[in-house]
Amino acid sequence: MQAEQSRFDRGLDRMRAIFGPEIEAALKGLSATSPDLARCLVEFPFAEIYTRPGLDLKTREMLTVAALTVLGYPQAELKEHIRGALNVGCTQNEVLEIILQMAVYAGFPAALGAVKTAAAVFGESTA
Amino acid sequence: MQAEQSRFDRGLDRMRAIFGPEIEAALKGLSATSPDLARCLVEFPFAEIYTRPGLDLKTREMLTVAALTVLGYPQAELKEHIRGALNVGCTQNEVLEIILQMAVYAGFPAALGAVKTAAAVFGESTA
Amino acid sequence: MQAEQSRFDRGLDRMRAIFGPEIEAALKGLSATSPDLARCLVEFPFAEIYTRPGLDLKTREMLTVAALTVLGYPQAELKEHIRGALNVGCTQNEVLEIILQMAVYAGFPAALGAVKTAAAVFGESTA
Amino acid sequence: MQAEQSRFDRGLDRMRAIFGPEIEAALKGLSATSPDLARCLVEFPFAEIYTRPGLDLKTREMLTVAALTVLGYPQAELKEHIRGALNVGCTQNEVLEIILQMAVYAGFPAALGAVKTAAAVFGESTA
Amino acid sequence: MQAEQSRFDRGLDRMRAIFGPEIEAALKGLSATSPDLARCLVEFPFAEIYTRPGLDLKTREMLTVAALTVLGYPQAELKEHIRGALNVGCTQNEVLEIILQMAVYAGFPAALGAVKTAAAVFGESTA
Amino acid sequence: MQAEQSRFDRGLDRMRAIFGPEIEAALKGLSATSPDLARCLVEFPFAEIYTRPGLDLKTREMLTVAALTVLGYPQAELKEHIRGALNVGCTQNEVLEIILQMAVYAGFPAALGAVKTAAAVFGESTA
Numbered sequence: 001m002q003a004e005q006s007r008f009d010r011g012l013d014r015m016r017a018i019f020g021p022e023i024e025a026a027l028k029g030l031s032a033t034s035p036d037l038a039r040c041l042v043e044f045p046f047a048e049i050y051t052r053p054g055l056d057l058k059t060r061e062m063l064t065v066a067a068l069t070v071l072g073y074p075q076a077e078l079k080e081h082i083r084g085a086l087n088v089g090c091t092q093n094e095v096l097e098i099i100l101q102m103a104v105y106a107g108f109p110a111a112l113g114a115v116k117t118a119a120a121v122f123g124e125s126t127a
Numbered sequence: 128m129q130a131e132q133s134r135f136d137r138g139l140d141r142m143r144a145i146f147g148p149e150i151e152a153a154l155k156g157l158s159a160t161s162p163d164l165a166r167c168l169v170e171f172p173f174a175e176i177y178t179r180p181g182l183d184l185k186t187r188e189m190l191t192v193a194a195l196t197v198l199g200y201p202q203a204e205l206k207e208h209i210r211g212a213l214n215v216g217c218t219q220n221e222v223l224e225i226i227l228q229m230a231v232y233a234g235f236p237a238a239l240g241a242v243k244t245a246a247a248v249f250g251e252s253t254a
Numbered sequence: 255m256q257a258e259q260s261r262f263d264r265g266l267d268r269m270r271a272i273f274g275p276e277i278e279a280a281l282k283g284l285s286a287t288s289p290d291l292a293r294c295l296v297e298f299p300f301a302e303i304y305t306r307p308g309l310d311l312k313t314r315e316m317l318t319v320a321a322l323t324v325l326g327y328p329q330a331e332l333k334e335h336i337r338g339a340l341n342v343g344c345t346q347n348e349v350l351e352i353i354l355q356m357a358v359y360a361g362f363p364a365a366l367g368a369v370k371t372a373a374a375v376f377g378e379s380t381a
Numbered sequence: 382m383q384a385e386q387s388r389f390d391r392g393l394d395r396m397r398a399i400f401g402p403e404i405e406a407a408l409k410g411l412s413a414t415s416p417d418l419a420r421c422l423v424e425f426p427f428a429e430i431y432t433r434p435g436l437d438l439k440t441r442e443m444l445t446v447a448a449l450t451v452l453g454y455p456q457a458e459l460k461e462h463i464r465g466a467l468n469v470g471c472t473q474n475e476v477l478e479i480i481l482q483m484a485v486y487a488g489f490p491a492a493l494g495a496v497k498t499a500a501a502v503f504g505e506s507t508a
Numbered sequence: 509m510q511a512e513q514s515r516f517d518r519g520l521d522r523m524r525a526i527f528g529p530e531i532e533a534a535l536k537g538l539s540a541t542s543p544d545l546a547r548c549l550v551e552f553p554f555a556e557i558y559t560r561p562g563l564d565l566k567t568r569e570m571l572t573v574a575a576l577t578v579l580g581y582p583q584a585e586l587k588e589h590i591r592g593a594l595n596v597g598c599t600q601n602e603v604l605e606i607i608l609q610m611a612v613y614a615g616f617p618a619a620l621g622a623v624k625t626a627a628a629v630f631g632e633s634t635a
Numbered sequence: 636m637q638a639e640q641s642r643f644d645r646g647l648d649r650m651r652a653i654f655g656p657e658i659e660a661a662l663k664g665l666s667a668t669s670p671d672l673a674r675c676l677v678e679f680p681f682a683e684i685y686t687r688p689g690l691d692l693k694t695r696e697m698l699t700v701a702a703l704t705v706l707g708y709p710q711a712e713l714k715e716h717i718r719g720a721l722n723v724g725c726t727q728n729e730v731l732e733i734i735l736q737m738a739v740y741a742g743f744p745a746a747l748g749a750v751k752t753a754a755a756v757f758g759e760s761t762a
Contacts, residue, residue: 200326542734
């Protein structure tokens, strides 16, 4: 049980490192409906995958921005991960390069949707 | 022509059984733009498929919640079918279990989007 | 450089022919965030593909309405292209036929989402 | 019951008109596993949708080639419908134009996969 | 470390209960390329999700057959899970009902692909 | 016309740098069916996008491996790009890390399919 506890804490630390301290409010909101999905989210992607040594955090966030752009529908998650990418060292220009490249693999509608979301994030961060 | 009429009625009965009587207003809205899509929706999924004996209605609604979670984009339809699932005997907990399991097959963004929609439905129904 | 210039102009002309003169404001908005995606959008789809002789413009817009209906998530692009389809000679009825047929290939949620978007466009254009 | 019978026959006629007489063997194969899916396929897409007057058969097949190219995975169905498109009056060049245009909406992998399938069909038909 | 060990074992037990003892050879094959994906597969879906009490195993397998039918491309995984569904108490008829229903949500190409895969599994199991 | 020629050559050079000289045979095969898709592939993704300075070539190939893993169906393109990623400096371990991370965003079936393709590439390259 102690191991489980530390797994959760390790994931939460990683989420804070990527998304900043606001992530705890978002997790609390999710937990109010589905505490198990909230726990799995912390423990599998963030404790298990994002703490692995094989790729640095900036590269991981860039890959996730690519993945969410390709999927197209999860603009709320894309918004969080564009913020996350900027937090861990991506430049705005790098985010836009990823999105532009995804036009090749998932088409222009995917890229256009992602740029709107990026614009919303960039607008906040320069405000 | 009479056979067609009864097919439509059979589908409409099934829709009322799943979604409640409000579904007729929604269908009327759809019919105002595309009467043929409205008719096909009643006659193919609901008269033809949802009346088949091989699976009970609760199981069918659970499968549909899974399908819509995986697709990710149709949150309006997912909302209707979460309501429908609850109407035909699913518990809120079962809906959340389905969504959690879909994280395995369609990824966490799909599950996170569906939980938000479930939260909106649960909020209404407990209000 | 002159060749590049004319490529961009050729694409912009084609976009105006499909979407009307308002498209320039939309492109300016996109350029404010990602000038390169804006340029690629003008130069690849519109200068390169939509100017080809093998299919007429009305057919191309119909194919695009089908494609965006199938993808499901890009409702903003679908809205533009339903407007575009009507501008280049599609009837409202043809748009609805395309969407209805897509229920066969991408399921009813895709068709239902597209009809809502079509209704919004039709509402504007008859207002 | 008679109305149902004629619905099936109407759909089967339409399938023969699009795919040629070989389609009956394919349907028999499908019926051996799932007679109900075979029947629904004949009765919904082919009796209900492909017999509608709003779009001619060539346009319908072009839209379907677009849809299947966008989906990417159903290469067996795409093969049938490229054959069908050619049967109802599409040229090979028009098929290739559709696929090329879909690179814009679903990315190059979708277009590259569809061209391989088109090449297989063209190879047969010219052999 | 002991807790981790038991998590893996719990997942492996669950996989054996669903897929039969052959699953260990498949896992060994996966481990030869990606031991971490193999471990995550055992520990997250099977130890964490498929052992939860909220839904019985037969229902979980039915939901997974629905999900994989909707996704369309993962026919190898669908094959395993149709086998799994039959192992944990689904009938062949129930598998076919699920696939037929998915025609409504993901279109006929998804259902047709899944039926071919189901036919292959049914052929084995009756041979 | 000269500018166009150099655009094509710039793209072809970039493709050779990523995929090695065998790419020309593959392009010739594609050109036999669709010379315009072949030309667009060289000129848009490779001349226009992969030559941009904002991201290095290794990062671009990593993003593409992520994108193709998420899409799931284009295993032939994924194979080429895993080869490409290794050619431009990715390690096998980095490829596997990308695929593992995509399990989070597109589910385990996407990751399992991609690992099989990676295993095929790794098998060749170590043979």
